[in-house]
Amino acid sequence: MSEARFEVQVEHRHAPPPADTKHPNTCPKCGSHYRDDELAETLWVCGHCGHHFPMRARDRIAWYADPDTFVEEATDVRSEDPLDFFDLRPYTERLAEAELNTGLGEAIVVGQASLDGHPIELAVMDFAFMGGSMGSAVGEKFSRACDSATERGVPLVTVTSSGGARMQEGILSLMQMPKTVCAVEDLHDARLPMITVMTHPTTAGVLASFASLGDVTVAEPGALIAFTGPRVVQQTTREKLPEDFGLAEQNLRFGHLDAIVPRGEQRPYLARVLRLFA
Amino acid sequence: MSNTEHEINLRQRLSSLSRLPRLRGARLDAEASRLEQQLERLKQDTTDEGIWRSVELARHPDRPYTLDYVARILDDWVELHGDRGRADDGALVAGLGRLDGRTVALVGHQKGRDVKERLDRQFGMAYPEGYQKAIRVFDLAERFGFPVVSLVDTPGAYPGVAAEQHGQGGAIARSQAAMARLTVPTVACIIGEGGSGGAVAIAVADRVLMQEHAIYSVITPEGCAAILWRDAAEAKKAAAAFKPDALHCLELGVVDAVVPEPPGGAQNDHDEAARLLRAGLVEALEEIEDTPGEELRRRRRAKFRGMGVYA
Numbered sequence: 001m002s003e004a005r006f007e008v009q010v011e012h013r014h015a016p017p018p019a020d021t022k023h024p025n026t027c028p029k030c031g032s033h034y035r036d037d038e039l040a041e042t043l044w045v046c047g048h049c050g051h052h053f054p055m056r057a058r059d060r061i062a063w064y065a066d067p068d069t070f071v072e073e074a075t076d077v078r079s080e081d082p083l084d085f086f087d088l089r090p091y092t093e094r095l096a097e098a099e100l101n102t103g104l105g106e107a108i109v110v111g112q113a114s115l116d117g118h119p120i121e122l123a124v125m126d127f128a129f130m131g132g133s134m135g136s137a138v139g140e141k142f143s144r145a146c147d148s149a150t151e152r153g154v155p156l157v158t159v160t161s162s163g164g165a166r167m168q169e170g171i172l173s174l175m176q177m178p179k180t181v182c183a184v185e186d187l188h189d190a191r192l193p194m195i196t197v198m199t200h201p202t203t204a205g206v207l208a209s210f211a212s213l214g215d216v217t218v219a220e221p222g223a224l225i226a227f228t229g230p231r232v233v234q235q236t237t238r239e240k241l242p243e244d245f246g247l248a249e250q251n252l253r254f255g256h257l258d259a260i261v262p263r264g265e266q267r268p269y270l271a272r273v274l275r276l277f278a
Numbered sequence: 279m280s281n282t283e284h285e286i287n288l289r290q291r292l293s294s295l296s297r298l299p300r301l302r303g304a305r306l307d308a309e310a311s312r313l314e315q316q317l318e319r320l321k322q323d324t325t326d327e328g329i330w331r332s333v334e335l336a337r338h339p340d341r342p343y344t345l346d347y348v349a350r351i352l353d354d355w356v357e358l359h360g361d362r363g364r365a366d367d368g369a370l371v372a373g374l375g376r377l378d379g380r381t382v383a384l385v386g387h388q389k390g391r392d393v394k395e396r397l398d399r400q401f402g403m404a405y406p407e408g409y410q411k412a413i414r415v416f417d418l419a420e421r422f423g424f425p426v427v428s429l430v431d432t433p434g435a436y437p438g439v440a441a442e443q444h445g446q447g448g449a450i451a452r453s454q455a456a457m458a459r460l461t462v463p464t465v466a467c468i469i470g471e472g473g474s475g476g477a478v479a480i481a482v483a484d485r486v487l488m489q490e491h492a493i494y495s496v497i498t499p500e501g502c503a504a505i506l507w508r509d510a511a512e513a514k515k516a517a518a519a520f521k522p523d524a525l526h527c528l529e530l531g532v533v534d535a536v537v538p539e540p541p542g543g544a545q546n547d548h549d550e551a552a553r554l555l556r557a558g559l560v561e562a563l564e565e566i567e568d569t570p571g572e573e574l575r576r577r578r579r580a581k582f583r584g585m586g587v588y589a
Contacts, residue, residue, distance in 0.1 A: 082530065082587040085519055087506035136586030143583055165474075165496045167506060170520035171532050174496040175585040177475060178482045181454040182579040205496070207447035208435075208475040213455055227447035227475065228437035239439045246442055256445050 027051050043263045052200065052220050052263055056102075057109040057126035060159060064122065064267060065113035072111035074144045079106060079137040083170050091168040094130065102128045106137045107162070110145035115157070116271035118278060121149035124159040127201070132162035134206050135169040139176030142210060146183035150190045155277055157270060159197045160211040164204025173205070180210035188215075193277045197266060198225050198248070198257075216273050218261045219248035225256070326518035329526075333499060333517050335491035336470045340545035342552065343402075344371055344386030344429045347469065350552035351559070352377055352384065358418075361410035364444070368399040369436070370408030370480075372415040377427065378560045383419035385412045385480055386429030389470075403436040404476060406449035412480050413449075413456045425463040425563055428480040433498060435476030450479040457482035458579055461571025465562045467537060467555065468492040469544075472522075484578050485562040488524045488533040489555070491543050495522035531585065535562070 026033045030049040034042075043063065044053040061070055085091040099105060107129035113122050123145040125132045142158075149156040165173040184194060196214030198207075200223035208227055211217075219225055226233075226246030234241060244250045251257045261269045335341070348355055352375030360366040372385040387404065390396035412428075419426045435446055457464060457480070466483035472494030488494060497505075499513035502520060527533045537558040544551035566574060 076589075078589040080587045080589050083519065083521060087516075087519060136588040139586050140588050167497055167502055167520065169587075170496055170530075171494055171522065171527055172530055172586055174474060174478055174494075175532055175582065177451075177478050178454050178458070178582040179585050181451060181482070182458045182582045185455055185458045186579060186583075204447075205475055208450035208479075209454065210451070212448040212451035225447075226442050227435060227450065228442065233437050233439060233442065237438045241439060245439065250443065254443050254445065256448055 024053075027053075045263050050221065050262070052222060054127055054161070054200065055263070056128060057104065057124040057159075060124050061109060061111075061113070061122060064115055064124075064157070064270070066115060066117065070111055070113040070122070072109065073148055074110055074141045075105060077106065077137050077141050077144075079135050079166075079169070081168070082136075082172060083168070085168040085170070087168070094168070098129045102126060104129050106141060107132045107134070108138045108141050110141050110148070112148065112152070112154075115267070115274060118271070118274040119152065119154045120274065121145050121152070121154055121156045122159075123156060125161045125206075127161040127163075127199075130166065132160075132206070133164060133166035133173070134162060134176050134180075134209075135166035135173050136176060138166075139179045142180050143183040146187040149192055150187055153190070153192065155192055155274060156187060156194045157197070158194055158210065158214065159199060160202040160206055161199045162202060162204075162206035162211075164206060177205050177209035181213065184210050184213045195270060195273055197261070197270075199223050201225070201229070203227065203229055212256075215277075216258050217256075218259045218266075218269070219251065219257050220266075221248060221260050221262055223248045225251045326514070329517050329521060329523045330514050332491045332493055332523040333513075335543040335545070336493040338543060338545045339391075341470055342544055342548045343391075344384075344388045344431060344469070346548055347429060347552050347555055348373075348375065348384065348386075350549060351556040352382070358411075358415060361407045362414055363407070363410055365405070365407040367405050367408030367411060369402050369404040369432070370411060372411055374424070377425075377556070377563070380563075381422075381424050382427050382563075383415050383424045384427045384429070385415055386469075387432040387476075387480075389431060400436050402432045402471075403434060404432065405436050405438075405441045406444040406446050409435075409449040409453040409479050412453050416453075416456045416460060419462050420460055423462055425465070425567070426457075426460065426483070427559055427563075428464070428466040428483065430466060430468045430472050430477045430481050430494075431470035432473050432476045433471050434473035435479070447475075450475045453479040454482045458582075459575070460578075461575050463563055463566045463569075463574060464578070465559055465566075467559065468494050468524075468533070469555070473498060482578070482582060484566050484574055484581075485535070486533045487535050487537050487558050487562060488527055489537045489544060489551075490524055490539040492524060493522035494524075494527050494532065495520060530587075 027046040029051040032048040044055045081091045108125045110123045193215040196217045198219040355375040357373040371388045387402045389402035390399040464483035465485045466481040467487040499517040500510045502516040503512035504510040524536045540547040540550040
């Protein structure tokens with residue numbers, strides 16, 4: 001060999017302070033710690049203070065859907081890398097890693113189900129897959145969920161959890177905003193409702209597109225629901241932020257939500273709303 | 279990428295460019311050489327340096343803004359103020375005017391020239407009230423059958439406490455939804471910075487045009503660099519990676535045509551830039567004006583629903 005080769009990996013130039021090293025099962029609000037099975041038992045809500053831990057898409061579907069009624073759709077839709085995007089790592093590598101870590105093909109799971117006997121279409125986002133970011137595949141899967149609901153004449157129940165558009169897909173990720181908006185408009189033209197549950201966090205491109213177009217829109221307690229998050233607002237405008245800035249509670253006060261529904265009450269709440277639209 | 283690969287790529291881009299209605303539609307011989315020049319310039323623009331040049335030109339302080347174009351391309355302009363709810367947002371202007379003999383409703387982002395105007399207009403970053411004003415004017419256009427023209431030039435929607443409290447996300451979503459419902463012909467043109475949700479809020483149009491040196495992107499290069507490179511100073515690298523320039527947007531099917539600018543950029547000759555923009559807008563409107571409204575809406579939604587690249 002004529003030259004020596006070294007594998008060198010440099011992740012960041014200005015290393016950020018070490019991330020919150022707390023265990024994911026430790027409540028960030030009150031410090032209570034739970035075993036996995038304890039959290040699953042309480043639907044990932046802190047039994048002590050009521051903090052809502054993130055809930056995985058599959059767990060939520062298993063809870064919302066009547067037993068054995070969920071039929072997943074659009075499972076073959078996967079992200080591509082149209083820009084050959086490379087930041088500190090290639091986009092394709094980030095995708096592969098997300099798929100490996102989450103067991104999901106994308107940041108949204110869609111399919112048919114029934115809830116309390118009402119046939120519905122479900123579209124549930126998962127923050128664990130690249131921050132729930134919306135790229136072409138998420139847009140397409142949501143769009144197909146709208147079509148599937150229209151074909152069967154059933155309501156669409158959407159659960160959002162997203163940091164926004166997926167930057168690695170550049171302008172195409174931005175175009176998923178009008179794409180999903182048009183999909184909801186087609187659903188509405190078929191006189192079918194969309195019921196939206198916003199969970200922590202629902203921000204940026206997802207909030208500013210299909211998430212905000214629900215006919216009934218509710219949120220989980222304490223969820224961050226903001227087009228621009230507190231850190232960026234603070235940095236750009238140097239404004240003093242109110243204590244509950246961007247949280248579900250503030251959004252309710254300012255008229256952007258129909259209700260805040262704690263996780264444990266969501267299933268009966270959705271059942272009641274679905275009865276009204278039936 | 280190897281040199282040959284790069285050349286093939288470039289050739290493909292150029293051939294797709296020559297199929298453009300806007301460029302092919304240049305009927306006069308005198309236009310032919312200008313066309314060649316434009317192709318030559320666009321060819322240069324595929325480099326990372328070229329992309330960054332577009333970022334700089336799109337933000338050039340002398341670049342014509344919406345009202346500069348309005349003064350040059352519309353007759354009988356009447357500006358309409360206020361969202362009928364809370365306020366009048368100076369960052370997004372709206373009104374009625376006559377374009378080539380027909381009344382159109384125009385909405386557009388507006389930046390300021392001097393320090394005071396820039397502050398008054400929040401550097402072209404609209405509040406939810408701005409988008410509410412746009413929605414009100416879309417409704418008005420629909421009622422009277424006026425075609426809608428929108429000019430996009432914003433770094434993004436305003437990122438402030440009040441903007442959030444007044445529902446920035448919802449306003450942007452509803453503005454897109456309002457455009458998706460229109461049955462009148464709609465043409466949008468990115469005339470400077472097409473920044474993120476604040477831009478696409480008024481760009482859900484039948485025909486989306488983009489000026490040669492405008493940019494259209496999901497996030498500012500600085501914002502992208504700060505998040506992915508953890509260093510805003512890497513903006514140039516970020517721009518090269520997410521490719522916000524007109525040619526790439528055209529290639530990805532995000533815009534329908536590129537509107538040429540005077541040599542060196544629109545800031546060099548406002549009158550000529552306006553003449554070229556006017557020609558582009560009129561031609562786009564003529565293409566779609568005779569299509570029945572329902573069909574227009576169906577095609578518009580089908581176009582946007584077809585956007586994206588996935589496996």
